[in-house]
Every structure is written in structure tokens, then in C-alpha cells.
Amino acid sequence: MKRDSGVETSYGRYAPVRERGGVHLAETALYWIVLVARQRRTELARDLAALGMYSGQEQVLLQQWDERGFTQAELVERVQAAPATVTRMLQRMERAGFLRRQRHPGQRGSRVYLTERGWEARSTVEDLWLRAEERLVANLSGSEYAALRALLMKMGD
Numbered sequence: 001m002k003r004d005s006g007v008e009t010s011y012g013r014y015a016p017v018r019e020r021g022g023v024h025l026a027e028t029a030l031y032w033i034v035l036v037a038r039q040r041r042t043e044l045a046r047d048l049a050a051l052g053m054y055s056g057q058e059q060v061l062l063q064q065w066d067e068r069g070f071t072q073a074e075l076v077e078r079v080q081a082a083p084a085t086v087t088r089m090l091q092r093m094e095r096a097g098f099l100r101r102q103r104h105p106g107q108r109g110s111r112v113y114l115t116e117r118g119w120e121a122r123s124t125v126e127d128l129w130l131r132a133e134e135r136l137v138a139n140l141s142g143s144e145y146a147a148l149r150a151l152l153m154k155m156g157d
Contacts, residue, residue: 040136047128051121052096056081057089061098061114061122062129069102069113093118 025031045055053061059079063070070078076086090112093099098118101110114122137145 036136040132043135044128044132047132048125051124053098053121053125054089054092056085057093057098058125058129060086060089060093061118061125065114065119065122069111071109071111073109075112 041055044058048055048058056079059081060075063075063078072083072086072090075090076083079086081089090099090101094101096117097115098121099112099114101112103110137148140148
């Protein structure tokens with residue numbers, strides 16, 4: 001079933017028409033999600049670099065830390081990254097003084113804890129994250145923002 005310049009897909013969603021030059025990607029939701037995410041991610045990465053951090057490390061800092069710390073496996077699950085990626089991330093963050101790892105007798109592996117520098121950076125990163133969020137949704141009304149969050153969470157399920 002053809003609609004405007006697009007077609008209805010077999011799963012009932014509107015999709016752009018494939019023409020000789022290929023699909024018009026700018027007509028897809030994924031294109032805009034990726035574009036906006038990349039723009040905001042680039043801005044955030046620049047701000048993080050000023051703190052001596054790499055993009056992605058804020059995901060570790062922004063977890064709900066307490067005196068128990070985390071195992072590396074817990075962080076892998078929480079930040080939704082590959083174990084090898086988290087290993088490299090933690091090594092860099094440890095070398096930069098944001099966290100420390102500690103082995104506990106009778107336990108496999110070690111636990112990860114924020115250092116004083118990590119706690120200070122966490123506070124700054126929270127502010128950076130919230131400012132990035134404000135820039136992201138600056139042109140949205142409150143109800144549009146709520147709808148966007150609900151839709152993104154639904155898409156993430």
C-alpha cells in the first residue's frame with residue numbers, strides 16, 4: 001500500500017520508498033535518532049575531555065554508587081557494554097585516579113570503588129549530563145519531552 005512517497009511495510013509501519021539511488025535515509029526515524037545522538041554525544045565528549053575523561057566513562061561514573069562498589073560484571077550489565085570495553089574503560093579510569101579496584105579475601109575478582117577524585121568528577125559529570133539534556137530538549141514542550149522519553153523507553157524494550 002503506497003502512502004505519499006513511502007510504502008507501508010509488512011509489519012504495518014511507514015517506510016521510505018526505495019528508488020534508484022537507494023532509500024532516502026533522512027526519511028527514517030533511525031537516521032534522526034543517530035544524527036541527534038551523534039551531535040549531542042560529540043558535545044558531551046568535548047566537555048568530558050576537558051575533565052580528562054573519554055566518552056563512555058561517564059556511564060560508569062553516573063551509576064548509583066555506594067560503599068559496596070561494583071564488580072566489573074555488574075558494571076558490564078549496567079552500562080550495557082562488552083566486558084573487554086569495560087575492562088579498558090576501568091583501566092583508563094583507574095590510571096586517571098577516578099576509581100580504584102580492590103580484591104577482597106575469599107571473593108573472586110575485585111570490586112570497583114570511586115576515589116575522591118571520582119566523586120568530584122561525578123558531580124561535574126552530572127551537571128554536564130543535565131546541561132546536555134537541556135540542549136537536547138530545548139525546543140520541546142513538557143508534554144513533548146514526556147512523550148519522547150516514553151517512546152524511547154518503549155523502543156528500548
